[in-house]
Amino acid sequence: MLRKWFIHNSSIQNKYLISTLCLILIPLGVFGIITLQISKGSIESQVSQSNLKTLGQISEKTDMLLDDVIAVSNTFYLNDEINYAFTAEVQENSYEEVRLRSTFERLITNSIYSFGRLQFDVTLLGLNGLEQTTNPLNKNIRVRDIVGEPWFQRAAEAKGRMLWITEPIPGLIRGDDGRSTFHAVRISNRFESGAPTGMVIISVNANTIRSLYEGALDDQREIVIVSDDGSIISAQANGAITTNIANRDYYKKIQHYDSGYFIDKEANAEQLISFQTIGKTGWKLVSYTPTKVVLRSLNQIQLIVSIVFIIVVLLSIGASYVMARRLAIPIKRLYRDFTRVETGDLSVRTPVHQDDEIGMLTRKFNEMVARLHELMVGITREQQQKRDAELKALQSQINPHFLYNTLTSIRFMLHKHDSDKVDSVIVALVKLLKQSISKHDELIPIEEEVSMLRNYMYIQQIRQGDRLEVHYEIDEEIMPFKMIKLILQPLVENAIFHGLEAKLGKGTLWIGGYMQEGDIWFEIRDDGVGMKSESAINGWLEPRSDEEAGQTSHGGGLRNVHERIQLYYGVKYGVHVESEQGVGTRIRVCLPALYKWEETTSA
Secondary structure (H helix, E strand, O other), rough: OOHHHHHHHHHHHHHHEEEEEEEEHHHHHHHHHHHHHHHHHHHHHHHHHHHHHHHHHHHHEEEEEEEHHHHHHHHHHHHHHHHHHHOOOOOOOOOHHHHHHHHHHHHHHHHHHHHHOEEEEEEEEEEEOOOEEEEEEHHOOOOHHHOOOOHHHHHHOOOOOEEEOOOOOOOOOOOOOOOOOOOEEEEEEEEOOOOEEEEEEEEEEOOHHHHHOOOOOOOOEEEEEEEEOOOEEEEEHHHHHHOOOOOOOHHHHHHOOOEEEEEEOOOOOEEEEEEEEOOOOOOOOEEEHHHHHOOOOHHHHHHHHHHHHHHHHHHHHHHHHHHHHHHHHHHHHHHHHHHHOOOOOOOOOOOOOOOOHHHHHHHHHHHHHHHHHHHHHHHHHHHHHHHHHHHHHHHHHHHHHHHHHHHHHHHHHHHHHOOOHHHHHHHHHHHHHHHHHHHHOOEEEEEHHHHHHHHHHHHHHHHHHHHHHEEEEHHHHHHHOEEEEEOOHHHHHEEEEEEEOOOOOOOOEEEEEEEOEEEEEEEEEEEOOOOOOHHHHHOOOOOOOHHHHHOOOHHHHHHHHHHHHHHOOOOOOOEEEEEEEOEEEEEEEEEEEEEOHHHHOOO
16 A cells, blocks of 8 residues: 555655665765776876976976087087098098197097096097098098988088987997997088088997986886887887887877876876976987876775775665666656657647656646647648738739839830831730739749740840840750749849840840759849849849848849748748849759649748
8 A cells, every 4th residue: 555655646755755765876986986986986096297307307397407418519510620630631641630629629538527427439520531430430421421311401401500310320339239329429511501511429338328417216117218200219128229200199298398298008007197398309208107106005095985886786786776767767658759849740749657746847848739730720720821921022012013013015016117016026025924914823833934935035026126036945855843922023024134135235034944863043144234243133132121122222123032032931942143344144943843832831
């Protein structure tokens, strides 16, 4: 009895309260997860900020070391005797060679004393054949092997600025790992022509940089220095130097920003990756910290909380299942019926099985749908009446305008033609008026519309004489289809009065009709004076205010036809105008291929 009362008669509030007691665990669980995530993010942020600070300090130290490299380079690059040796003809074992070697050794000695912490070699290469180096193992270096290297052209274009090279240079020795040396290259140029004369190469052992960060992090973290092409220049682990990270997904983040941190996969493990740009060279300092190390203590807490939460959830599932199901069934049924109403089915009525708030809501839903159905019927009827009134108003604008222009044409003919021709024109006008005014049907076969157009064109050709030539290209297959009457005549009239009459000499009018992709297209083209702006022309077809609708304009006939078509068939159809001043105008009309008016109302 109590179960029946609870299911059928109790209020939705009671159901909600009882269900909330069971489902309160969900918000608690979400709160726990959010708290853990916030804690995790906070720890990661703190570690990342600490790593960035460390990398920033290393970057400053590296810049200071590179300043020393630049100073060593300046010692040789700015020396007048060295620059003279790059351009002079120095014979082997000559006095000039001995003097140059003495100068070179003196500068080397001064640099070693001044920058003792650097491990470097100096190589001077002149394009005249001069070759001097501090390392006897570098005797195999040749200028001709270097000028073809891609970086040589960049160094030449640098006009004396420092170029940092991380790839091996032909003839210079390399370490056992193949990439334990980087080079600072500057090319001397002739003052008058800017042509290169020689180069100063400072080769620095990468272990010098590694000493700057070796003790910065513990054994579970790693720091590497990455060049512009993604190659690792220096690393705590020597084996990493031969690798390249340019093909790794996270490299783009490092490449396009000066500093930052993020979490990504590296070495098949989730890593907290921090990076900092070295200002002098643009190289990147990158540190890798396993997230399991960062979150070790938090993971233990998370494991305990997860176990407790799972136990509590299992205990609450049984109690919440029945209540959730009983609440969900009627709501889902009502939702399904709402969806049917949304699709336009107003015959939906949801059965009422309960006397609680859901039952009351269901009854109100049924009453609402019934009322919507009544309103829809009334609105449909009202819209149809409004549509008919608008169509009649547009028709009343077109017929007087057409009649006025035609009678004006006959008036002019009385002065130019004999009575028989005037009589034939009046007969054509009577036929035209009989077809366009006497019949009450708005839709007529295309064949009848074309017949009216031919009568109208007969009148105009009599009036214009030899100044008007007309060509018809209307496919017979479209003749049985129905269309709104008096569509073509106003457009042809517009072409004659505004396009051809303003032209000096003979004018030609082409009238075409054809079927294309299920629609009927009419095309009225003339070689008249044309119009200036196509955007302004098609602006005539846009909706008008009531004040504008009462005004007569150059595009009034076009606009009336366009509005009539869209009222009947929708915005997909209508009139489009293309015109070029001095060339002519083309009017294209698109109508649906329909046999019966009933088909237009259901389209």
